[in-house]
Amino acid sequence: MKTLLAILLIGTATPVMAQHAGHTMPDPEPTPAPAQVETPDPDDTDHSQMDHSAMGHDTGRVAPPDDSVREATDQPATHGQSQMDHGTMTMPIPSSPPPASAGSGPPRAADAIWGADAMRASRAQLRHEQGGQTYFWFQGDRVEYRAREGGDGYLWDVQGYYGGDIDKFWFKSEGEGSFGEEIEGAEVQALYSRAIAPFFDLQAGVRQDFAPRDRTYAVIGIQGLAPYQFEIDAAAFLSSKGDLTARIEAELDQRITQRLILQPRAEVNLSAQDVPELGIGFGLDTAELGIRLRYEFAREFAPYIGVEQEWRVGQSADYARANGEDPSVTNYVIGLRFWF
Numbered sequence: 001m002k003t004l005l006a007i008l009l010i011g012t013a014t015p016v017m018a019q020h021a022g023h024t025m026p027d028p029e030p031t032p033a034p035a036q037v038e039t040p041d042p043d044d045t046d047h048s049q050m051d052h053s054a055m056g057h058d059t060g061r062v063a064p065p066d067d068s069v070r071e072a073t074d075q076p077a078t079h080g081q082s083q084m085d086h087g088t089m090t091m092p093i094p095s096s097p098p099p100a101s102a103g104s105g106p107p108r109a110a111d112a113i114w115g116a117d118a119m120r121a122s123r124a125q126l127r128h129e130q131g132g133q134t135y136f137w138f139q140g141d142r143v144e145y146r147a148r149e150g151g152d153g154y155l156w157d158v159q160g161y162y163g164g165d166i167d168k169f170w171f172k173s174e175g176e177g178s179f180g181e182e183i184e185g186a187e188v189q190a191l192y193s194r195a196i197a198p199f200f201d202l203q204a205g206v207r208q209d210f211a212p213r214d215r216t217y218a219v220i221g222i223q224g225l226a227p228y229q230f231e232i233d234a235a236a237f238l239s240s241k242g243d244l245t246a247r248i249e250a251e252l253d254q255r256i257t258q259r260l261i262l263q264p265r266a267e268v269n270l271s272a273q274d275v276p277e278l279g280i281g282f283g284l285d286t287a288e289l290g291i292r293l294r295y296e297f298a299r300e301f302a303p304y305i306g307v308e309q310e311w312r313v314g315q316s317a318d319y320a321r322a323n324g325e326d327p328s329v330t331n332y333v334i335g336l337r338f339w340f
Contacts, residue, residue, distance in 0.1 A: 136162045137339065144304075144335025146176075150326065153178040155333075161193065168193040170203055170223075175211070186210045189219060200224030207237055212278065216240045229253065244272040245280065259296045265289075265308075274315055279323065281315025294337055302337045 106112075110119050138160035146153040155176040161168040170193040175186035191205035201224055207217040221235025231251040238244050247269050254262040269285040290308025297303075310329045312320045317327035 131165050134162065134164050136160070139337075139339035141337060142335055143337075144333045146308075146331040146333050148329055148331045150329075151178045151181070153184075153331075155335075163193070166195045168201070170201075170205075177211075183211045185212060191219060191221075193223070196222075197224070199226075203235070226250075243275050243280075245275075245285070246270040261294050261296065261302070263292045263294065263304075263306075265292065276319065279316060279319040281313075281317075281319060283315075284313045285316045287311045287313060290331075290333075292333070292335075300339050304333075304335055304337060306333045306335075307331065308333060 108116070108119065114122075138158070140156070140158045142155060142157040144155050146155060153176060155174075157174050159170070159172040161170040163169055170189075170191040172189040172191070173187065175183060177183040177185075187207055187209045189205060189207045191203040193201040193203045196202045200222060202220075202222055204220045205218075207219045209215045209217070217237040217239045219235055219237055221233070223233045224231075226232045229252060231253075233249045234247070236244065236246045247267065249265070249267045251263055251265045254264070256262055265288075267286075267288040269280075269287075271280045271282055271285045274280065274282050288308060288310050290306055292304045292306030294302040294304030308331045310331065311317075312327035320327040
């Protein structure tokens with residue numbers, strides 16, 4: 001009796017132990033190999049009709065895989081073998097305007113919470129902080145000592161403005177002379193400046209000359225930053241005597257290092273007529289070409305050295321010779337460029 005009971009226990013425990021070991025009991029009857037399965041198009045795959053037995057799930061019956069199935073199971077899974085088309089999950093960027101409902105909310109919704117007076121002050125402060133500020137800026141572009149043949153001299157060229165991003169009051173002053181002699185030229189400009197492009201201002205106002213003669217001019221010009229970082233200042237002047245002249249200046253900062261900067265500079269003066277009392281001839285009056293090397297101890301403070309050549313041209317050269325002056329002068333300069 002004991003022997004019979006032991007045989008029955010062993011017979012019932014064997015399948016359970018085999019399943020715990022990860023094995024399944026084969027069917028005594030051989031099953032035919034599955035037919036070659038064609039790979040369906042990823043977009044047309046019907047997952048509800050997939051043969052899960054071919055995916056390696058344990059169904060209680062193990063079919064010997066053929067070569068095609070063995071190749072598929074031996075290859076590592078890659079993103080390219082995924083049945084999901086991730087490209088169809090990307091939402092297209094709309095090119096049409098937003099729907100009308102996007103702006104249907106109340107324009108002053110915060111007023112209901114904080115009150116109209118509080119929000120009015122907040123909006124005014126926001127406009128001020130995002131472009132409504134006013135600034136004062138002053139620059140000594142060229143303040144220099146000039147060593148030259150026949151007597152050393154000096155020159156100043158300063159400018160500045162007060163205002164905001166769009167509208168400014170702009171002021172400029174230039175002058176030069178030789179030590180121990182009367183000043184050769186001095187002028188002051190007061191201009192209204194209006195931004196007409198991201199890097200250019202249109203300017204209009206008056207210019208007052210104090211030397212060599214007192215004379216008042218109406219001014220219209222343009223100033224800004226041209227492509228390739230050229231700083232341009234061009235203006236036309238109509239005097240109270242009816243004389244029409246023009247001036248064009250251009251500068252370019254070439255950084256050798258973050259502090260050492262080479263600056264070529266050019267200036268031409270033009271006239272629509274002869275002005276003998278000022279030594280100005282018709283056409284091209286004067287031309288200047290120079291180069292300066294400055295070192296910025298701070299962005300606001302930069303001494304420099306350089307050389308500049310001046311020419312009087314045409315009738316202006318004749319006026320200079322008549323006054324005992326050389327129409328061509330070379331200046332060796334040392335100066336300071338600063339701003340605040």
